[in-house]
Amino acid sequence: MRYDLVIFDNDGVLVDSEPISNRLLAAYLTELGHPTSYEDSLRDYMGSAMHRIHDLIQERTGQKLPDDFDDVFHARVFAAFERELEPVAGAAGVVEKLAADGVPYCVASSGSHERIRVGHRKTGLDRWFDDGRIFSSRDVGRGKPAPDLFLYAAERMGVTPERCVVVEDSPLGVQAAVAARMDVYGFTAMTPAGRLAGATQLFRDLGELADLLV
Structure with a gap:
C-alpha cells in the first residue's frame, strides 16, 4: 500500500445518497421560490456543506433562506434515507x-x-x-x-x-x-x-x- x-x-x-438529497434539495429550494432543477442541484451543490447553499442563494438573489432551512431539509432527507x-x-x-x-x-x-x-x-x-x-x-x-x-x-x-x-x-x-x-x-x-x-x-x-x- x-x-x-x-x-x-x-x-x-x-x-x-446524492440522488436522494439533491432531489429533495431542488424541490425544497423551488418550494421557497428559488426554482432549482435536480440537474442544477447536482451542478451547484453536490459535495458542498450547508453554508454554501445559504451563501449561493443569498449571493444570487439577495435573499436569505429561512432560519429553519437546515432542520427542515435534514428531516426530509433522514426520512427519505430510512425509506430508500x-x-x-x-x-x-x-x-x-x-x-x-x-x-x-x-x-x-x-x-x-x-x-x-x-x-x-x-x-x-x-x-x-x-x-x-x-x-x-x-x-x-x-x-x-x-x-x-x-x-x-x-x-x-x-x-x-x-x-x-x-x-x-x-x-x-x-x-x-x-x-x-x-x-x-x-x-x-x-x-x-x-x-x-x-x-x-x-x-x-x-x-x-x-x-x-x-
Missing part, C-alpha cells in the same frame, strides 16, 4: 479489505455527524466506522473546496498530507484534496470525468479501488 491513510468522502462514495438509502455498490467490500489489510481509513464529509451516522446505520456501514473515523465539515467551520476538513482528518489520524489519498466524487471535493496536497481518486459513477479535473486518477467501479490503491 503506497498510502498511510485512505480518506473517503461519504455521500455518493460510500452511501448512494442503499450503500454504493462495492463500498462494504473495499472498506472490509482495507480493515483486513490493516490500512488506516476514515470518512471526511460535508454532511453533519448525524447525517453520516444515519446513513451508515441504514446501510450497515456503521460496523466499519466508529467515532474516531468520522469527520464532518462542522468540525472545522469551512467546508470543501477549502482543504480544512481533509487536513483536520489527517491530523487527527496522525498522518501527514502527502501520505494520504482521498476518494471523492464531487468537483468541490477534488479541489479540496488538491488544496490539501493529497492525492485524490475521482469516482465517476455519477460525475462526468471532465468535472473531476485535477484528480490523480479516475475510476468508475468502487470494486476496483482496493487494487488501484496498491
Whole structure:
C-alpha cells in the first residue's frame, strides 16, 4: 500500500445518497421560490456543506433562506434515507479489505455527524466506522473546496498530507484534496470525468479501488 491513510468522502462514495438529497434539495429550494432543477442541484451543490447553499442563494438573489432551512431539509432527507438509502455498490467490500489489510481509513464529509451516522446505520456501514473515523465539515467551520476538513482528518489520524489519498466524487471535493496536497481518486459513477479535473486518477467501479490503491 503506497498510502498511510485512505480518506473517503461519504455521500455518493460510500452511501448512494446524492440522488436522494439533491432531489429533495431542488424541490425544497423551488418550494421557497428559488426554482432549482435536480440537474442544477447536482451542478451547484453536490459535495458542498450547508453554508454554501445559504451563501449561493443569498449571493444570487439577495435573499436569505429561512432560519429553519437546515432542520427542515435534514428531516426530509433522514426520512427519505430510512425509506430508500442503499450503500454504493462495492463500498462494504473495499472498506472490509482495507480493515483486513490493516490500512488506516476514515470518512471526511460535508454532511453533519448525524447525517453520516444515519446513513451508515441504514446501510450497515456503521460496523466499519466508529467515532474516531468520522469527520464532518462542522468540525472545522469551512467546508470543501477549502482543504480544512481533509487536513483536520489527517491530523487527527496522525498522518501527514502527502501520505494520504482521498476518494471523492464531487468537483468541490477534488479541489479540496488538491488544496490539501493529497492525492485524490475521482469516482465517476455519477460525475462526468471532465468535472473531476485535477484528480490523480479516475475510476468508475468502487470494486476496483482496493487494487488501484496498491
